[in-house]
Amino acid sequence: MTVKLRSDRSRWLALYVLCVGMLMIVLDTTIVNVALPSIQNDLHFTDSGLTWVVNSYLIAFGGLLLLAGRVGDLFGRRRVFLTGLVVFTAASLLCGVAQSQEMLVAARFVQGVGGAMTSAVILSMIVTMFPEPQDQAKAIGIYAFVASAGGAVGLLAGGVLTQSINWHWIFFVNVPVGIATVTAARRLLDADRRPEARSGADVLGAVLVASALMLAVYTIVKPAAEHGWTAPLTLILIAFSVILLAAFLVRQATAANPLMPLRIFRTRALVAANAIQMLSTVGMFGMFFLGALYLQRVRGYDSLQIGLAFLPVTILMGGLSVRYSARLTARFGARALLIAGLAVIAAGLVFFAQAPSDSAYLPNILPPMVLLGIGAGIAFPSLMTLAMSDTAPQDAGIASGLLSTTAQVGGALGLAVLATVSASRSTHLAATGTAAADALTGGYHLAFWIGAALTGVAIGIAVTALRGRQTAAEQPVKLDAVELIAAN
Template identity: 65%
Template structure:
């Protein structure tokens, strides 16, 4: 059982601590998309080739996606607050190194370190939140705030990247993290209770840690390199097979280790397993809206970086308005499963609308309805998925469950981006070879990708309907408690 300090955390300080944790989380989430807008400026300044430029993003993704699960479990073992603070420190120092980078090699290395720090801080945040807010109603509202930060941060990052790059220069997309990281660390140290962790017991599962970290890093690396080698190449198939073999060896190891890194008991809950599977498919499908939607606005509609950020702002507002308030009340009233199903239906309809975007599309007639539907659906879906994914976690496994749900989101995003971008490019190339105009060829490729994204979300919807179990609402639990009290 995790031990906490003797001073009880007051209601007000818990909510203040939540804001601080989410501020640190926001800094990390923003960094994932804020860099995308600045890539052309970084390429011109540091002399990146077109192929090497992708590693500004890939280096971060490999470290971040590969270490989330390990970082989450380390939080359970030695204290989630400790891991969070170390992660913030590593991320902030790496941001300084990114900002002062004078060569491609230095920036790529610093981005890898940034991914390490981001994984450590992100993996334990949700686990800290659910232990601070054990009461279902408060926990739903707290998870809603976290979900807003995690989901809306991508949209805000596009806007912030455009503003900073155009008004200052690309260095400031990294320098802006420094004061945020310092303030978040200081306030976390003051407001968040210290937890000692459950300890290493019979020893740490070092072999398991090596296997799962290697499998995830190799898997993410294989996925992000498919745009260069293709899905059917020896490079992709060979490394993919190695990643799968390492993952299988990890699962076998977890059945035999005295103190496993990932206790398989966490998957006994259909809701926990189902929520993670659904999140992989949902994020894979949704990722196309941000990445390919950005390319559509930039290359077909000729939007500037700032205009693209403003175009996606309604998504952030919709996710924020729902995640922070309405979603929590709906989950409390109806339970997470019905709310999630409605959210997935709205995302699906929004992506279908994206498949109908014309070459000469206008924002209010063509883009805004689709963007709003996806934003509203995400605002309903992310908090419910977080609630379901953490529903089977014990006090000692909260960090692990938190790291797992963040890992599935990253795997879904990386897989979705690789599949959708590769197929979109292939369709565009085919259309150009057939004599289509560039704008028409690009739009055709985007249509295919959005359609595949819609299929992925449809699969998530089927999983939600068939796998998830209904949970008693807070009102039903209160009635049951009253009956038990009367019987006593």
């Protein structure tokens, strides 16, 4: 019994180490956004040049997630996780000491490489460590909270660090945390070298998929955003990206040891979950990014006030994901919770789309924040549980990387579309004589309506594609009062 308790304690400690690693990555996505004006003033970036502080990270991160997940399957997820943490931490130090535009952009690209390696294998490691359905649901709930709510925490932390010290510290703070996480991970995570590694990795496939995804992300964040989706350069780059992706799929069908075995697409739950992930993250990305702009540009909030405004989302995500997701999954099933959570997210986006330009926080902003926090806290743990439920152990890494890829690339694509549509709508309203604040608000409203509609499509996929199948992770379990009390 003592050995079993110690083993359980080690597993949960290992989970917390993995989640701290994930939190570093997620925080970095939004913490930088708050500091961009200070970075621009200090290093004298132009408006177009400043976008590369974000885009260089996103290109490396989104382009390498899938590759990193498969490398974890082949050569060991612990090894990939630790290597990614070391790379991310070292790059954070370089970002912090950067005194030139070129150094900061290059270090951000390296940060993206480390972030992709770290985050791509975490979910697969969690599934391996917690094979029992109830423990797995609880562990995934904790991970989902960190992955989803970290963005709101980043807004708050970025505001505090930038206003109280300077922008360099949004990167320096990663260094001690990274060192401590690497040290703890080396002690708590078991090695898992895979026998497949002996037969060699699919180098050509790796080059093709990394090139396709990085080119796609680059096209989204640069030519499409600056010149439009119908511009010749945008269309040419999209065509090249599609050709590279098609070549990758052909390679996977013929390679002896493929980077991404096409058999994983026979798993209906995984395919449906990735489609749902891609659609639902558009609304959440839009809420964090465009919602922050609405509060800043229309309501006049400063960086710290924006972070505080989003705090209810973080608290509710944490409370539901960490404390209640496992019991709710056991009681109602992952599929039912996913559908309910997505419906609440859609309702929150619709509510946000009603906020006027002269809104007050309590009646107009707090309710959608509450709805979005509740919906995400219910939906995303269930989505991850369903995605990994029928995946073979040897494919867990690539499944985890694929899920992260659809979230990041889908979110980036969706956000680019929402931002473009929002700006066009605002410009049109301003041209017709609408007041500036009302024109901006009208553009944000349209973006939130689109996000709600895409979430509705995700609900339709969950209702139809996941119907009629209940794995161990989905099967509701009736708990009596004694079991519910014990679960607390």
